[in-house]
Amino acid sequence: MHITVKCYATLQRFQPGGGEDFALDEGGTVRDVVLRLGIAPEDVAVIFVNGLHAPLDRALADGDRLGLFPAVGGG
Amino acid sequence: MDSSVMLRPLLEQAAIPGTLPDGTPVRMLAHGAVGDVARRAGASLRRTEIAALEQGLVPERYLRNFTTLDAAGQARLLRARVALVGLGGLGGHILEGLARMGFGRIRVADHDVFEPTNLNRQLLATEADCGTPKADAAVRRMALVNPAVELDAWRDRLEGQDFARFYADADVAIDALGGVAFRPAAEAGAAAAGVPLIAASVAGWTAMVATALPGERGLAGMFFPHGRAASPPAEDVLGCQPPALLVAAGLALSEAVRLALGQPPRLGGPGGRMAVVDLAAVSLDRLSLRG
Numbered sequence: 565m566h567i568t569v570k571c572y573a574t575l576q577r578f579q580p581g582g583g584e585d586f587a588l589d590e591g592g593t594v595r596d597v598v599l600r601l602g603i604a605p606e607d608v609a610v611i612f613v614n615g616l617h618a619p620l621d622r623a624l625a626d627g628d629r630l631g632l633f634p635a636v637g638g639g
Numbered sequence: 640m641d642s643s644v645m646l647r648p649l650l651e652q653a654a655i656p657g658t659l660p661d662g663t664p665v666r667m668l669a670h671g672a673v674g675d676v677a678r679r680a681g682a683s684l685r686r687t688e689i690a691a692l693e694q695g696l697v698p699e700r701y702l703r704n705f706t707t708l709d710a711a712g713q714a715r716l717l718r719a720r721v722a723l724v725g726l727g728g729l730g731g732h733i734l735e736g737l738a739r740m741g742f743g744r745i746r747v748a749d750h751d752v753f754e755p756t757n758l759n760r761q762l763l764a765t766e767a768d769c770g771t772p773k774a775d776a777a778v779r780r781m782a783l784v785n786p787a788v789e790l791d792a793w794r795d796r797l798e799g800q801d802f803a804r805f806y807a808d809a810d811v812a813i814d815a816l817g818g819v820a821f822r823p824a825a826e827a828g829a830a831a832a833g834v835p836l837i838a839a840s841v842a843g844w845t846a847m848v849a850t851a852l853p854g855e856r857g858l859a860g861m862f863f864p865h866g867r868a869a870s871p872p873a874e875d876v877l878g879c880q881p882p883a884l885l886v887a888a889g890l891a892l893s894e895a896v897r898l899a900l901g902q903p904p905r906l907g908g909p910g911g912r913m914a915v916v917d918l919a920a921v922s923l924d925r926l927s928l929r930g
Contacts, residue, residue, distance in 0.1 A: 573842045574877060576917075576919065604870075607870045609863070612924075612926050615924070615926050615927055616927050617927065617929075634872065635819060635862050636842045636845055636862065636872060637816075637819035637874060638817060638841050638872070638873070638875075638878075639725055639816055639817035639839065639841065639879065639884075
């Protein structure tokens with residue numbers, strides 16, 4: 565299956581080239597994606613799947629849109 | 640005599656015909672006339688502008704707010720109370736926008752003084768102001784930009800319960816703090832005061848703004864519920880620069896106008912979602928803080 569991945573702010577350096585069409589095994593979770601991208605799970609502050617807050621162990625489905633955020637609090 | 644009774648005929652006398660850029664005729668008050676009328680009636684500039692708008696007269700300084708605003712909407716902004724914590728990169732630009740839009744009563748808080756590292760982005764920071772309090776600069780800026788604004792500047796460091804006191808009686812609360820430490824307390828304080836909170840934050844090319852209605856989870860509750868991040872927050876790595884700050888300030892200002900006009904929020908609440916703009920990719924995402 566394929567999902568869309570977007571990494572924000574400091575996590576942007578882990579953004580995969582094919583982020584619009586990221587291949588993932590059936591039953592793969594957010595944690596699987598995070599580890600495959602080389603991101604330390606503790607560096608991910610907030611996860612969104614299809615625009616809704618999701619936990620690290622969320623199983624993903626074909627066509628899901630995954631957003632990974634670090635903490636952002638600057639002004 | 641009550642100043643409001645004296646205002647009406649003085650305003651009528653001072654009214655002149657004007658036109659909007661599209662040719663629509665309006666009755667307006669020339670810029671200097673507001674101050675003259677206010678002095679003669681013994682009324683404040685803000686009250687004088689409200690009275691003028693209620694008579695259908697547009698003070699010249701607000702002419703280009705029309706017809707995005709109408710006279711009733713402009714008067715409503717002049718009556719609104721906004722409380723803004725933080726006068727740094729976000730806060731300076733937001734305060735400037737509030738004053739120019741014509742928000743009439745603005746409470747601000749910042750305990751800090753300007754330092755040279757603020758000069759890359761903070762509207763209120765100038766070479767001459769380094770080492771001086773940010774709240775003092777806000778007072779000077781409002782006098783220069785829109786003296787009708789009644790500014791209540793707090794110079795204390797707000798912590799814990801202070802935020803509920805600071806946001807009390809406001810129509811709109813804004814969190815423009817820098818860093819994560821005090822944002823959860825600001826969110827809790829706005830909720831305790833029963834005031835909707837618009838929170839903005841930036842790092843590098845990323846800008847995010849969310850509104851939390853009282854009792855809802857906001858930006859702080861989602862991103863750093865304990866006032867600290869598990870790893871260094873993104874702004875400590877990427878810094879903060881004007882492009883993302885100005886986008887965040889614009890998003891926060893548009894939401895503040897909606898709330899002050901009594902319209903539903905678009906960046907939170909039942910029908911809204913937070914906005915995240917990534918200026919590196921030039922993308923806009925709308926994300927829900929519910930659930």
